[in-house]
Amino acid sequence: MRLARVALTRILEPGDERAGRWLREAGPVELIRRLTARDGSAEELPGMTATRLGGYRLRAAAAEPERDLAAVAAVGGRFLCPGDQEWPGQLDDLGDARPIGLWVRGGPDLRLWALRSVAVVGARACTPYGAHMAASLGAGLAERGWVVVSGAAFGVDGAAHRGALAAGGATMAVLACGVDVAYPRGHTELIGRMAEQGLVMGELPPAAHPTRSRFILRNRVIAALTRGTVVVEAEYRSGSLVTARSAQRLGRFTMGVPGPATSGLSAGVHELLRGEAVLVTDAAEIAELVGDIGDLAPARRGPVLPRDLLDAVTARVLDALPYHGITDVRDVARAAGTSADETLGRLYELHSLGFVERQGDRWRLTSGPTCNADARRGGT
Template structure:
């Protein structure tokens, strides 16, 4: 429990998690209050959002001592019943000390790092975000796409995810996901492997990497991207928090793509948030016999999701007019086959020829033309496609 702390101690705690700017006393008090609210109210609590929006986090916090259910002239009886069990238990000082120990940052609305897309959540927006990694990356999510899908992904789903995420990174998009097994993990790994930006939203504290088997992956995301949560460090992920976390993924990104999902997949929850927010929604089709793609087909048939099959089509969800192509004219079938066979990690000519079903001499001739057009380059690991 946080006892009444001296103003100097509160200032020191807040400044430890916002070291990059100078804060006056009012800003310090507001941030401390928002950090406290992030532990008192469950994610997406509309009553907390309404109260904070009306009077600010600090005054809203002070009003919780009311003996009646009326706060500042409005009825909040049920909400007070939800909040009271935590008011005396929440130790905001401990949360801030833990954040400082892990190098986490506290980001609040109005900060340059705040993802403006979250403002579209209205009263369901979080009072603050706890961030490990590059907090500044959150301000650059105006060009981002969320890629989500089944935890029990098939080889097909993972292959599509890796190719699409790499292609989106090549086009300057950040990849947002939830760091789960399956599609989420594949999307993050592909973005990292391509040298791109990626952000993971967690359902628990950013000091409690979940799933634990993804600790190495999440550590890499901290080093090269950002790991974000709306709940303080030390908070455990729960089913409700996973469902609410999905609204952040949908709101922070410009579009959401469901790569692979069963009929009742949790990814459809993210898709529902995206649709409610008016965000573009894409779904990747799969084999009609695959139950792992039934959810995607459902989104396309019943919820007007756009059928997307390539990184280019996914990029068009965000910018329909921005349709860069690899060729100025219609490519020959041979050129298309060679280009399709190139990998971003590099392949040697005999391997490319085997994939294309062409002779080695014919492949070399096409590679020479692709190199002249700036579409392919040779390196130590073989020939690779040049990022568009």
């Protein structure tokens, strides 16, 4: 059965739901037999056409599963099938679009790593802001024990991988080509580091090259494999949005990092945020959303000003003093709506705290930093 699945990764394209139905109903061995036999059984497969069958048979004739297994073993890799102990069960959520199998390089257990993983994806031609945010998120998630998953592309993907590696954390790449192929070539060293320190995986057999459709179909694996997907920068037409929407359909968490409203590279993210996605700005907020109970981000608040510590009556007395000049107790009491005795006591309290000064029987705001306009008005 394993050899049959290996051969089918040569014959069938990733994400082909029609072929996935054939595989589910007939099984890998029987499907191979039908595709290669001349007894007419292949024509009985639902949706099969003569043209389609001709293409499958050309590929089947060139399939050498033993050689593919030897090739992946030569680079320290392996082939995983559904049902294997290391197989990530969440990929089964893809139904008939589930991978036939996975080619994997790297030592860690894929199933265990995938259980606590987050995808960070975005634009290839990202801005410096996008690269900074992706690297920061990758490092922050890695420091919190999360595995950072992306596609090893230029831009946001590469920045997220590097951020995780720089933090000494875990990261894995899902490729749209063979795991022995470094694509893009500019990331040869990065992909090599991930194969040594993390995981590199894909649906395509050794030496298989990437195509536009394979990149798009690869994204469904990233979405299904992880607990949630974060989009850092993306235009309206973007493969990253395909990943995010796949995650939404699968019931995974979908998040977006906002950018400038005038940036076309953030337009797709903002559209996502207008829908079901959750706005996040750092790794703590991501971990709070996808993590366990009690994994909370720190409370976000502005600075506490000296005036914020005053009780309501004292603050009202402080507000009653004119911004310029001096005044007496009666005028302050009238403006504050308190008695003269109560006002005097509060003024002495404010004096001890450095908010006001006494000049004879009259009072004024201090000119020091404690009672500047922001302190007096509560920072508004």
